[in-house]
Amino acid sequence: METLLQQIVNGLVVGSVYALVALGYTMVYGILGLINFAHGEVVMVGALTALQTLLLLMGIAPDMAPLLKLAIAVLVAMPVCMILGFLMERLAYRKLRNAPRLAPLITAIGMSFLLQTLAMIIWGRNYHTFPQLISTDPMQPIPGVFITPVQVTIVIVSALVMAGLILLVTKTRLGRAMRATAENHRVAALMGVDTNAIIALTFVIGAALAAVAGVMFASNYGIAHYAMGFMPGLKAFTAAVLGGIGNLGGAMLGGIVLGLVEAVGAGYIETMTFGFLNSSYQDIFAFVILGIVLIFRPTGLLGERVSDRA
Amino acid sequence: MKKTGIAIAIMGLGFGLMSGGVSAADMVVKLGHVGPLTGSISHLGKDNENGALLAVEEYNAKGVTIGGKKIKFEIMGEDDQADPRAGTTVAQRLVDAEVVGVVGHLNSGTTIPASRIYHQAGIPMISPSATNPKLTQQNYAGVFRTIANDVQQGGAIGKFATGTLGAKNIAIIDDRTAYGQGLADEVEKSAKASGGKIVAREFTNDKATDFMAILTKIKAQNPDVIFFGGMDAQGGPMLRQLKQLGINAKFITGDGACSGEMLKLAGDALSANAYCTQAGLPLDKMPGGKDFKDRYKKRFNLDVQIYAPYAYDAAAAMIEAMKAADSTVPAKYLPALKKINFQGVTGNVAFDDKGDIKEGAITVYQYKDGGWNPVD
Numbered sequence: 185m186e187t188l189l190q191q192i193v194n195g196l197v198v199g200s201v202y203a204l205v206a207l208g209y210t211m212v213y214g215i216l217g218l219i220n221f222a223h224g225e226v227v228m229v230g231a232l233t234a235l236q237t238l239l240l241l242m243g244i245a246p247d248m249a250p251l252l253k254l255a256i257a258v259l260v261a262m263p264v265c266m267i268l269g270f271l272m273e274r275l276a277y278r279k280l281r282n283a284p285r286l287a288p289l290i291t292a293i294g295m296s297f298l299l300q301t302l303a304m305i306i307w308g309r310n311y312h313t314f315p316q317l318i319s320t321d322p323m324q325p326i327p328g329v330f331i332t333p334v335q336v337t338i339v340i341v342s343a344l345v346m347a348g349l350i351l352l353v354t355k356t357r358l359g360r361a362m363r364a365t366a367e368n369h370r371v372a373a374l375m376g377v378d379t380n381a382i383i384a385l386t387f388v389i390g391a392a393l394a395a396v397a398g399v400m401f402a403s404n405y406g407i408a409h410y411a412m413g414f415m416p417g418l419k420a421f422t423a424a425v426l427g428g429i430g431n432l433g434g435a436m437l438g439g440i441v442l443g444l445v446e447a448v449g450a451g452y453i454e455t456m457t458f459g460f461l462n463s464s465y466q467d468i469f470a471f472v473i474l475g476i477v478l479i480f481r482p483t484g485l486l487g488e489r490v491s492d493r494a
Numbered sequence: 495m496k497k498t499g500i501a502i503a504i505m506g507l508g509f510g511l512m513s514g515g516v517s518a519a520d521m522v523v524k525l526g527h528v529g530p531l532t533g534s535i536s537h538l539g540k541d542n543e544n545g546a547l548l549a550v551e552e553y554n555a556k557g558v559t560i561g562g563k564k565i566k567f568e569i570m571g572e573d574d575q576a577d578p579r580a581g582t583t584v585a586q587r588l589v590d591a592e593v594v595g596v597v598g599h600l601n602s603g604t605t606i607p608a609s610r611i612y613h614q615a616g617i618p619m620i621s622p623s624a625t626n627p628k629l630t631q632q633n634y635a636g637v638f639r640t641i642a643n644d645v646q647q648g649g650a651i652g653k654f655a656t657g658t659l660g661a662k663n664i665a666i667i668d669d670r671t672a673y674g675q676g677l678a679d680e681v682e683k684s685a686k687a688s689g690g691k692i693v694a695r696e697f698t699n700d701k702a703t704d705f706m707a708i709l710t711k712i713k714a715q716n717p718d719v720i721f722f723g724g725m726d727a728q729g730g731p732m733l734r735q736l737k738q739l740g741i742n743a744k745f746i747t748g749d750g751a752c753s754g755e756m757l758k759l760a761g762d763a764l765s766a767n768a769y770c771t772q773a774g775l776p777l778d779k780m781p782g783g784k785d786f787k788d789r790y791k792k793r794f795n796l797d798v799q800i801y802a803p804y805a806y807d808a809a810a811a812m813i814e815a816m817k818a819a820d821s822t823v824p825a826k827y828l829p830a831l832k833k834i835n836f837q838g839v840t841g842n843v844a845f846d847d848k849g850d851i852k853e854g855a856i857t858v859y860q861y862k863d864g865g866w867n868p869v870d
Contacts, residue, residue, distance in 0.1 A: 187714040190739070194706035309536035311727050313758045322740050330740045405703045405731045407759055411534060415701055450707035463708050464670055464697035 186328035191451045192444065197335045197404070199443020200342035204397040205420035206427070206435035207349060208390030214430035215366045215386050217285065221292040222272060224417015225299035226265050226391050230398030231314065231408045232307050234261040238315050250317035254403070261395040268299075269391025273384050296414075303410035311409045314402040338400045345396060346436050349389070353432060362386060366430075419470075426474050428484030437485055445473050521563045523822045524570050525550065525809060526588035528581065528598035528608070531573035534701065534727045537755060537799060539600050542622055543571050544794050545805030546597040551793070553813050560816055567813065569597075574604045576700070585611040593617065594822050595812040597805055602626030603672035609637050617824050618831055620811060622804035625749065625773060626676040630848040636828055638845050640804040640811065640838075642773035642854025644673075644748075648680020650856040651721065651746055651771055655681075656690040658858075658869070659744055659769075661718035665694040667708060667732075669724035674700070677748045678723035693717050700725065705732045709739055719744045726751040730759020737763040749773050752859060752866060753800050768861040769869070774840050775855055776868055777803065782839035807838035 205227055212220045234257035241253045276295055280288040318337050322330040353359040361382050364372040369379045401416060402408040419442060427438025449469035454462050477485060527546045529539030550567040558565045570593055572584035581604030588596055589611060596612055596619040599605040605624035609632065612619045618636035621629065625644045630637060655661045664685050668678035682692055693715040696708040709732070712720060720736070720743050722729055729751030736745060744767045747756075752770035760768070777783040777798055786806065790798050815831035816822050835844040844852045859866035 187710060190710045190713075191707060194704075194710060198704055198706070304532065309532065309540070311534070311537075311730070311755065311759055313761060316761070320734065320738055322738050324740075330738060332738050335738075406734050406761060407703065407727075407731055409534065409727075411701075412703070415703075447707040447710075451711045462695070462697060463711070464699075466697075466707070467699075 186326070187451065188448075189326060189329045191447045193329060193331050193335070195444035195447030196440065197338055197443070198446065199423075199440035200339050201397055201401050201404075201416065201439075202420045202423045202442055203436045203439025204342050204345060204393055204400075205416055206424040206439045207346065207432060208394050209421050209424040210427075210429055210432060210435040211386050211390050213424070214432075215362065215369075215383055216277070216281070216288075218277060218288050219292060219421070219429075220272075220277075220387075220390075221289070221417070221421075222295035222299055223390065223394060224413035224415075224420070225296050225303070226268060226394040226413070227398040227401065227416060228303060228408075228410060228413030229268055229299065230261045230265045230391075230395030231402040231412065232303060232312070232398075232410070233264045233395075234258060234399045235312055235314055235402065235408050236307075237261065238317075242315070254317045254399070258396065258399050261399055262392045265391040265395035265398075266388045269387040269394075270384055273387040278380070278383075296417075300410055300414070307410055309410070311407050314406050314408045316403060316406050318403055320406070334404050338404060341396065341400060345393060346432075349393070350432060352389075358382075358385070422470065422474055426477055426484055428481075428486040431484070431486050434484055434486035441473075441485070442470055446470050449473075520566045521822075522566050522568055523816075524568050524591065524593045525812060526570050526572065526591075526593035526596040526598065527805070527809075528572045528574050528584055528588070528596065528604075529600035530576035530604075531571070533575050533577075535576055535600070535725050538623075538725075538753070538801065539573070539576075541796075541799035541802045542598070542600055542805040543569070544790065544796070545622065545798075545802030546809040547571075548790060548793055548802075549806045549809035549813070552789075553810070558813065558817060560822055561820055565816075565822065569809075572598075574599050574601075574608070576601050576604060578604050578607050581605070581608045582611055584608075588612075589615040589617060594816075594824050594827075595619065597622060597808045597812070599624065600801070601671065601673055602629060602676060605629055606632075606672060609634055612636060616828075618812065618828050620808035622808045623749075623801040624673070626672045627680075628672070628676070630850050633848070635832075636824070638808075638811070638831070638849040638851075640807045640840065640843060640851050641749075641801070642856055643850055644677040644680050646854050647748060647771055647773050647856050648677050648682075649684045650858070651677075651681045651748065652684025652686075652690070653688055654769075654771075654858050655719045655721065655744075655746060656685055656688040659719060661685075661690060661744070663693045663715065663717045663719075664690045665696070665712045665715060665717035665720045665743070666692060667696045667698060667705075667712070667720065667722045667724075669700045669702075669722075669728055670697050671700050671724070673750060674723035674725075674748075676723075678721065681721050681723070698724070698728065700728065702728060703731050705735050706739065709735055709741065713739055713741050717743050719746060721745075722747045722751065724748075724750055726753045726756035726759060730756050730761075733760040733768060734763040742767070744769065746770065749800065754797060755799065757861075757865065764861045766861060770859050770866060772800070772857050772859065773854060774804070775857055776859075779857075779868070780840050781837060786839045803839040807840050807843050810838055811836070811843050 423438035427434030574581040585608035819830035
């Protein structure tokens with residue numbers, strides 16, 4: 185029982201990070217129908233920028249409170265990623281907005297490689313140790329189930345950020361403009377929405393979320409690396425598809441479900457298959473679930489409003 | 495237009511002859527080096543390349559004369575990204591560039607498929623770090639390694655866990671690479687043979703950072719010792735996560751995670767419960783270790799990671815064999831390489847009939863006072 189609870193905790197933590205990254209994929213897809221494969225790299229840039237800021241802060245103000253340092257690092261990483269997101273859209277994707285769908289997709293993959301290589305040139309090839317400023321000493325809320333303060337922070341921050349985003353999209357004028365652009369950007373433009381600005385803003389918001397996810401990811405595992413964004417990016421993309429790409433609630437649900445499926449899958453796959461399969465099939469397990477969901481619900485768990493888009 | 499072209503060609507020819515005339519005695523001989531120069535273990539790849547480069551530069555500085563000609567050795571460094579497919583591609587590139595020998599590759603997973611290409615081209619290769627037993631079991635005449643293989647290493651780890659540490663229940667994790675899996679299999683065999691019980695056998699991959707799920711599963715089995723077969727990039731975070739889950743078992747890992755990088759990546763999760771093994775002797779205890787450390791630092795302004803001394807000895811073995819055979823032609827110096835016997839940085843370099851190093855030592859280290867210290 186403790187083991188199952190522990191696996192659920194593990195899954196929730198990983199799932200929260202997936203969900204946060206998946207939001208970036210799904211927002212861009214919802215508005216443009218583009219899968220921005222370089223989104224995982226924005227996560228990496230966020231983590232490494234925060235790392236750079238932390239190292240600088242430790243040099244000039246070693247006595248500053250650790251949490252304040254981390255807050256400053258996040259506040260530096262977010263605008264850097266926002267500028268990066270803006271530039272990506274402006275320079276790489278805007279010109280291709282009316283091109284066949286394959287062209288921006290391939291551009292996005294190219295952008296992913298480009299960012300990884302640039303990061304490798306700037307930060308080098310080595311793994312960097314990311315200072316764990318939030319404690320990683322385990323607590324036991326239930327005897328036998330361990331959770332660390334940094335993991336609690338991850339789940340809470342993710343939940344808050346996601347709630348904020350939903351409020352933004354559903355309750356504000358800006359959110360209405362975003363939804364209108366998603367539905368049909370030509371008509372939205374006729375109604376006086378500056379669709380270019382809205383699309384740019386979508387990239388910027390997604391990048392800010394990615395920066396937060398990057399810092400949380402690096403704080404949890406204590407490492408940062410120029411290729412660290414690739415796997416979480418891929419998993420988050422899977423989560424977005426699982427939940428229903430283009431759907432904000434779906435991205436969150438997909439992230440959490442994927443995290444749980446992975447953790448519980450890795451823990452019990454061997455028992456469930458009587459030793460036939462083992463934990464090396466951890467990832468396959470997640471993709472099998474994805475396959476099954478897509479067979480019965482081709483638009484994902486919560487579904488995309490496909491008919492509206494057409 | 496045509497005339498200028500011819501004139502340039504003639505000028506070029508003239509210069510070619512002139513420059514040829516200046517250093518008529520110098521013959522350039524290319525040795526290949528392959529390791530991952532990009533990706534998660536590129537720090538180790540660069541370390542190996544530097545080791546081989548240092549050997550070549552030192553021989554060049556001393557001056558080597560083979561077949562009456564002064565030889566200038568060059569290293570042609572290639573990147574295999576630790577990827578078996580990229581490994582065979584660059585192996586073919588080195589063959590096409592007509593290198594006379596190859597130091598590499600770093601990973602067992604890339605070395606084994608690449609060795610076939612070198613074998614077919616008749617080019618000798620010496621891996622400084624591929625420890626999977628299969629490499630030399632293929633019976634390729636030109637395949638060698640300067641490091642002890644995983645049969646020796648895994649055997650030592652299994653005996654250490656059950657004997658010195660007195661472990662009954664052992665959990666094993668590997669990263670599904672030829673190296674990690676190969677070593678883990680040997681540990682499993684050896685631990686079972688010496689009375690240990692394998693309570694869990696779990697798997698991850700060489701790009702993972704989250705091991706919470708498999709570690710939670712292992713925790714339920716309550717092992718005395720957890721062994722991880724893989725590299726430092728995974729070993730460091732794994733050790734942190736062991737601490738986060740409140741697991742107090744002893745942690746042993748192989749040479750891939752027995753690095754300075756591991757100390758940084760695992761940070762404050764390290765304790766006296768962390769052990770690692772290294773094929774060969776500690777750098778300071780190698781016959782030429784201290785001196786090598788200084789020369790390496792002076793040349794590259796970097797610290798030795800792990801395998802640089804083995805790459806150095808691999809390059810040196812090739813050059814020594816060429817000197818002994820008085821030829822840089824692969825087919826001619828290969829017999830000399832098989833019989834080579836000289837004092838290298840890492841110890842006595844001599845190969846058995848399979849191509850494995852003869853005196854392959856294994857050292858167990860324990861974490862103490864901020865570093866890895868050899869266990870007596």
